[in-house]
Amino acid sequence: MDHREFYDKDIVSIRDLTREQIELILDLSEEMIPYARGEKKTHTLDGRILGNLFFEPSTRTRLSFESAAHRLGADVIDVSQMSMTSIAKGETLADTIRMVDTYCDVIVLRHPHEGAARLAAKFSENPVINAGDGAGSHPTQTLLDLFTMRREKGSLDGLNIVLVGDLKYGRTVHSLADALTMFGAKLTFVAPESLQMPADIMEHLKAKGCNPVQTDDLESTIADADVLYVTRIQRERFPDPAEYSKVAGTYRIDNAMLREARNDAIVMHPLPRIDEIAPEVDGTEHAKYFEQAFNGIPVRMALLCSILGGEI
Amino acid sequence: MEDFKITPIRNGTVIDHITAGQALNVLKILNVNENTINSTISVAMHVRSQKGYMWKDIIKIEDRELDPKTLDQIALLAPNATIAIIRDFYVAEKYKVKLYDRVFGLARCSNPDCITNKGEPVETEFIVTSRDPPALRCAYCDRMLTNISDNLI
Ligand SMILES: Nc1ncnc2c1ncn2[C@@H]1O[C@H](COP(=O)(O)OP(=O)(O)OP(=O)(O)O)[C@@H](O)[C@H]1O
Ligand SMILES: [Mg+2]
Ligand SMILES: [Zn+2]
Numbered sequence: 001m002d003h004r005e006f007y008d009k010d011i012v013s014i015r016d017l018t019r020e021q022i023e024l025i026l027d028l029s030e031e032m033i034p035y036a037r038g039e040k041k042t043h044t045l046d047g048r049i050l051g052n053l054f055f056e057p058s059t060r061t062r063l064s065f066e067s068a069a070h071r072l073g074a075d076v077i078d079v080s081q082m083s084m085t086s087i088a089k090g091e092t093l094a095d096t097i098r099m100v101d102t103y104c105d106v107i108v109l110r111h112p113h114e115g116a117a118r119l120a121a122k123f124s125e126n127p128v129i130n131a132g133d134g135a136g137s138h139p140t141q142t143l144l145d146l147f148t149m150r151r152e153k154g155s156l157d158g159l160n161i162v163l164v165g166d167l168k169y170g171r172t173v174h175s176l177a178d179a180l181t182m183f184g185a186k187l188t189f190v191a192p193e194s195l196q197m198p199a200d201i202m203e204h205l206k207a208k209g210c211n212p213v214q215t216d217d218l219e220s221t222i223a224d225a226d227v228l229y230v231t232r233i234q235r236e237r238f239p240d241p242a243e244y245s246k247v248a249g250t251y252r253i254d255n256a257m258l259r260e261a262r263n264d265a266i267v268m269h270p271l272p273r274i275d276e277i278a279p280e281v282d283g284t285e286h287a288k289y290f291e292q293a294f295n296g297i298p299v300r301m302a303l304l305c306s307i308l309g310g311e312i
Numbered sequence: 313m314e315d316f317k318i319t320p321i322r323n324g325t326v327i328d329h330i331t332a333g334q335a336l337n338v339l340k341i342l343n344v345n346e347n348t349i350n351s352t353i354s355v356a357m358h359v360r361s362q363k364g365y366m367w368k369d370i371i372k373i374e375d376r377e378l379d380p381k382t383l384d385q386i387a388l389l390a391p392n393a394t395i396a397i398i399r400d401f402y403v404a405e406k407y408k409v410k411l412y413d414r415v416f417g418l419a420r421c422s423n424p425d426c427i428t429n430k431g432e433p434v435e436t437e438f439i440v441t442s443r444d445p446p447a448l449r450c451a452y453c454d455r456m457l458t459n460i461s462d463n464l465i
Contacts, residue, residue, distance in 0.1 A: 013454060092432050115427040115452025119434060134425050136453055200456045 003028045006306035010121040011129045014139040014175045019182045025302050026147050031312060032298035032305070035071050043073030044310035050076045051104030053096070054131070055083040055111045060271070060293070061131050061140075065108050068300035072310055079103060097123045106307060109133070127307050135171050141270060142175040144299040146183070148292040149227055152266050156183035162221045164190040164251055165231035165276060167197045172270050173231055174201055181210035188213045188221050192247050195233065218251055222260045228253065228286075230269045230276045254278035258286055268292050318354040324374040326396040326403075327386065331445065332358055334389045335369035337461040341385045342373065351375040385418050387411040388460050391444050413440050415448065419463045426453040436465075 003024050014022075034040040050069040052062050066076045079100050086096040093116060100107055101124045109120050110131040117130030117137075132138040150156055161180055163173050167189050177187060177197065187205070189197050189212050196214055205212055215221065222228070230253055238244035252275055253267060269277055269289040281287050305312065330338055335357050344353055351374040361368045369390075377397060378386075386393050387409035397405040417435040421428050428436045428450070438448035438457060448457040457463060 015454065093427065093430075094433050111427075112425075113427040113430055114423060114425050114455070115421075115450065118452045119427045119432055122434070133427070134453075203456075 003302070003306040004309070006303070007309050008127055009307060010117075010127050011139050011303060011307070012117045012121055013130065013137045014142045014179045015137075017139075022143065022146065022179065022182070025143055025299070025306070026150055028302035028306065029143075029147050029295070029298040030151075032071075032301040035312065036068070036294070036297040036301055038071070042071075042310075042312050044305060044312055045069070045072040045074035045308050048074045048106075048308050048310075049104040050074055050304065051100050051107050052076060052078045052080060053083060053100050053107055053109050054078075054080040055087075055109075055116075056132075058110050058132065061110065061296075062108075064296040065129075065131065065300050065304075068297050068304055071297065072301055072305055074304065074308070077104060093119060094123045097128075100124075101126055106304065129303065129307070132171060135169055135174075137175045138171050139175060140296070140300055140303065141172050142179050143303070144292065144296045145172070145176050145229070145268065145270070146179060147299050148268060148288060148295045149266075151295070152288055152291075153226055153264075156180065156185055159183075159185045159226040160188070160224050161185045161227045161229060162188045162190055162225040163229045163231070164218060164253075166195045166233045166237065167191045167231075168195045169234070169237065170231045173197075173229070176229070177201065177205060177212070178208075181205055181208045188215065188225075190215055190218050190221055190251070192216050192250075195237065195247075219257065219260070222257060222265075223262070225261060225265050228261070228265060228267045230267060230273070232269075232272070232274055232276055248275055252276055252278065253281060255280050255284065258284065261286065318356055318370070318372055320401055321352075321372055321374045321398055322401055324351070324372060324398050325377055326398060327371040327373075327390075328368070328394045328396060329361065329392045330369040330371065330386075330390040331392065332367035332369055334461075335371055337389050338369075338371060338386055338393075340461065341382055341389070341464060342371075342378075344373075381418070383409050384412075384415065385464050388415065388418060388446050388448070388464070391446055411440060411443055411446060414438065414451070415440065418465065419448065419457060419460060420465050421450045421453060421455070422458040422463050423450065423453050423455045426450060426455070428452050 069076045097120045107128045108131050111133045114134040114136035116133040121128040266288045267286045354372045356370040391411045393409045396403045437451035441447045441449050
């Protein structure tokens with residue numbers, strides 16, 4: 001089994017992938033690093049076209065796919081304008097996809113509705129990569145998170161991983177928690193009660209044999225953490241601004257708090273951050289969120305390369 | 313035959329071994345109300361099954377046989393239901409409803425943000441994740457269907 005088994009495959013949900021398949025992608029991502037840094041060059045996807053179809057603005061994800069494609073020698077067209085005209089004309093996503101499908105060799109889709117990527121994959125001849133569908137899944141974010149943890153900690157097995165912040169609405173934490181259970185990680189979910197992990201996801205994780213700890217007390221989890229994965233708590237989730245300020249203050253990581261942490265504990269964040277991590281943390285050994293952001297490039301390169309049949 | 317809590321019927325359908333408590337939901341599937349029926353329907357709720365250790369519901373409908381979609385929907389609420397077609401007081405045919413591993417077009421997704429609720433040209437699709445009682449996960453948005461009975465289409 002090697003990465004060629006991904007040829008022409010859709011990447012819709014992390015749940016579609018086995019642990020072995022994820023490891024294949026992570027291994028190839030490792031090989032992509034010198035190319036992602038521009039230290040080595042390849043034109044393996046010469047003449048292939050990636051179509052970015054973004055129904056929601058997400059500059060980072062879009063540019064990261066774009067950069068990944070260019071590093072492999074592929075061309076990129078941004079067909080996101082199609083989304084404007086199709087919404088204005090009341091066109092179905094199915095029809096938009098059938099059109100875009102004729103312009104490119106792989107479609108990268110960001111869409112506000114859950115399940116949009118699965119639908120797109122049904123209507124597209126060419127492979128579809130889900131770049132986030134509403135509160136649904138965002139598998140490339142999950143892969144780059146896993147990749148970051150594995151690079152930094154050597155292995156995912158038995159790691160103590162603490163997920164902090166908006167666990168209810170945050171799409172990244174749902175697929176991440178799901179994937180981490182496959183790797184035998186121990187999970188702790190830290191959030192105010194109103195933003196805790198949804199019941200159906202908890203059930204799903206338990207069915208997979210994982211028994212996550214849920215708490216609203218961040219400090220109590222710091223000392224044992226290998227990874228602190230912090231996400232943003234959105235102001236809009238709180239009708240009462242005072243309540244928001246209180247919660248946002250409680251779940252803020254700073255150096256004082258990290259003094260309790262293991263020396264090799266790492267702090268991750270899908271970015272952009274607002275106040276969740278104090279800037280003073282950036283200079284410490286714990287901070288890995290900028291590496292994490294960079295890791296999006298090799299991981300997306302690995303996916304594009306496998307799906308489009310490239311070789312390095 | 314079991315003790316008759318309900319009068320025998322000459323022609324019609326008996327839905328037996330309905331999961332206890334589901335009879336009224338099954339009636340909803342049959343779409344029976346004052347304006348849609350012109351025959352007798354009898355419902356027995358919470359009766360002992362023959363095996364004696366379980367409760368069940370039973371529905372008997374005169375002069376009607378059920379179409380395949382209705383049967384598939386019944387299976388989503390009462391996976392052990394048996395269907396007996398009665399002709400001239402005798403059981404002419406009998407079979408169990410069948411709950412497949414995937415079901416298409418039988419229910420809408422309970423997630424309002426699911427792409428299948430947005431006017432796209434697709435049938436809904438659910439994966440049956442447990443069978444008794446049935447639990448369904450949307451093949452599009454991955455969410456569990458929260459209330460099967462209220463979402464049948
Ligand atoms: N003429 C009838 N009028 C009304 N109900 C009937 C009639 N004949 C049979 N039934 C009912 O139809 C169902 C199937 O009949 P059958 O004789 O196969 O019952 P059974 O031997 O109890 O089977 P099972 O093992 O499925 O319980 C039973 O619920 C029975 O009570
Ligand atoms: Mg019987
Ligand atoms: Zn759905």
